[in-house]
Amino acid sequence: MLATSYAFTGPSSYIFLMSSALYYDRFGMKKACVTLPRRLTPDKVQVSQTLLKDLVDSLWNNCKSENVFRYDVSEPCLRCVPGKHQFCVDYNEHRFSKKRVAQAVSCCNQPFNDSLFNFNKLKNEEILLEICMSDHAECVSFSMENGSSLVTINASPLSECHVLLLPSPKRCLNQRLTLEAVELALSFAISCGDPDTRVVFNSLRAFASVNHLHLHAYKCSATLPVESAPVEHIFDCCYKLTDHPVPGFVFELQTDTIMLAKSVYTALEVLHDQEVPHNMMITYGDPCSASFTQVPEPVLRVCLWPVKPSDQLPKNELPFKPAVCEISGHVLVHDYDLFQSITEPQIVETLNMIAFEEDKFQDIVNMVKNKLQCCD
Numbered sequence: 001m002l003a004t005s006y007a008f009t010g011p012s013s014y015i016f017l018m019s020s021a022l023y024y025d026r027f028g029m030k031k032a033c034v035t036l037p038r039r040l041t042p043d044k045v046q047v048s049q050t051l052l053k054d055l056v057d058s059l060w061n062n063c064k065s066e067n068v069f070r071y072d073v074s075e076p077c078l079r080c081v082p083g084k085h086q087f088c089v090d091y092n093e094h095r096f097s098k099k100r101v102a103q104a105v106s107c108c109n110q111p112f113n114d115s116l117f118n119f120n121k122l123k124n125e126e127i128l129l130e131i132c133m134s135d136h137a138e139c140v141s142f143s144m145e146n147g148s149s150l151v152t153i154n155a156s157p158l159s160e161c162h163v164l165l166l167p168s169p170k171r172c173l174n175q176r177l178t179l180e181a182v183e184l185a186l187s188f189a190i191s192c193g194d195p196d197t198r199v200v201f202n203s204l205r206a207f208a209s210v211n212h213l214h215l216h217a218y219k220c221s222a223t224l225p226v227e228s229a230p231v232e233h234i235f236d237c238c239y240k241l242t243d244h245p246v247p248g249f250v251f252e253l254q255t256d257t258i259m260l261a262k263s264v265y266t267a268l269e270v271l272h273d274q275e276v277p278h279n280m281m282i283t284y285g286d287p288c289s290a291s292f293t294q295v296p297e298p299v300l301r302v303c304l305w306p307v308k309p310s311d312q313l314p315k316n317e318l319p320f321k322p323a324v325c326e327i328s329g330h331v332l333v334h335d336y337d338l339f340q341s342i343t344e345p346q347i348v349e350t351l352n353m354i355a356f357e358e359d360k361f362q363d364i365v366n367m368v369k370n371k372l373q374c375c376d
Contacts, residue, residue, distance in 0.1 A: 032059065032129035033147050036187040037137040040257045044139075045284070045300050050193040052140050056151060059128040060161045063153050068125055070094065073157050078222055081331075083344030085245070088222035089331045092158065096334035099156040102209035105311070108275050110204055110211055112174040118212040119152065119169045127152050128163065133184060140191050149184055154216065158325070158332065162218040165199065173213040175204050177268050177280070182261040185215050189282045190257070190300060196221050199282040200324045205309040206277035206354075207323035225329035226250075226303050227285035235372045237263055239288045240365055241303075245351040246327045247361040248305035249368065252288045264302050266375050267368045276306045276364065279324035303328065306364050307354040319346060322354045 032055060063069065071094035081087040103116055112118070130147030150166040165188055167173070167181040189199045196219045202208040231239035231250050237260060239250045251264050264280075271278045285301035305327050313322075319342060320326055320333050331347055333339050356364070 033132070033142065034129055035132045035134050035137050035141045035147075036184070036191055037139060038133045038135050038183055038187060038258060040187060040190050041255070042253050042299070045190055045193075045253065045298065050140070050191060052188075053192045053194050053197070056128065056163060056192070057161050060153060060163065063125065063128070066125065068123075068153060068155065070099075070156050073159055073162075076159060076221070077339065078220075079339065080222065081342065081344050081347065085225040085329060085344060085348070086223075087225060087329050087331055087344060087347050088220065089333060089339055089342055090158075090220070091334070091336055091339040092332055093334045093336070095156050095158060095332065100209065102207075103211055105204045105208075105211060108204045108277055109176055109272070110174060112172045112211060114172065117210060118172070119150075119164070119166050119210070119214060120172070120212075122152055126155065131165075131184065131188070133180070133187065151188075151217075154218075158216075158218045158220075160219055161197075162216065165215040165217060167213055167215075169212065175202075175208045175211050175213055176272065177201060177203075177265070178213070179261060179265045181213060181215065182264050182268070183257065185282055186253075186257040186261055186300070186302070188217065192217070194219070195284045195298065198224075198328070200328075201280040202324050203271075203278045205311055206279050206307050207310050207321060220325075220330050222330065224283065226281065226327075227283055227301065231288045233289065234365060235369050236376065237288075238267065238368065238372060245348045246305050246307065246322075246355040247358070248303055248327075249365075250285075250288060251302040251304070253300035253302075260300075260302065262375070263372060264304065266371050267304055270364065270367045270371055271304075271306055274364070274367070277309050279305045279307060279327055281324055281328050283328070306356060306361065308356065310354065313353060318353075319350055322351050327351060327354075 077091040079089045081089055128151045131149040132147040148168045152164045154162045154164050167184050185199045197217055199215055199217045201215045229244045230242050232242050233239050237252045237254045241248050249267055253260050281303045283301055284298040287299045320331055325332055
């Protein structure tokens, strides 16, 4: 096995790393294979360009030059909506008209169905690289080994360099987060080292369109409301939002990603057991506790929202689809007149439609707190 750690001093070293990370797959096509560390600590959260980010961006742009995408997103159209929350509205007409039709689901744990579209049916040119997770690696490395997880393009992108993270797609898992998937998402988010990159997840009945385990990683240059929203401490690294249109949890990276993933997954188990749809975003943000000075800024925030089932909403009456991006404050619209005119009260009203009432959310908070205390 040839492996090279992430450390380079100039263009020649970068070219060597790129070439050493390639292997030939069964189609004779070169694919990059990346090893990510499973355990990362807060001091590894550095907002700077990294080799992983450059590699993903380069491979994504290669696909763009070969016209693999359904449409172009090279000129984003963003608007900051005046008001307390400072929502960001994003106009993207093609994602709604050319995106694959969402699969119908009836429960949050609907089994995987191989007869429907799934990510094992992607074209080879849509696959960017393979990923391995390592308990021993301390930084990003590249090897000739095959990885069990994939990074692929999203053929109907939200933005430049919008990719999918596919945890072990050959296992044919349904759209239900596993501990390993949370660990992969955390490591990918930190290893990219880019504050504009968010890693997000929609569960079944919370606007997931494909019932095959996947997360999205995409870029948005705007600061999102949830990244500075005030919180109240629940237990350990777990907090709850106190002034956001959709009540939810915030988990902060304080010790390492293994412990953070366990805490997030503990909350997810509660939502799984209760058949509660949910959305998740991994992003950079303000520290949750001013007294916790050991955490360097910016802090990695994992935001988790329990929500009402999306299939019970009057979709024809909604000005936009309140999925994970919209809940975080990045509102995607496909109508230009709406893009220009939508107001904060309209956005809040739509988000409130999927938000749990205060007493119901508090019941979920109590269940999550009890389970976290039992696992401590």
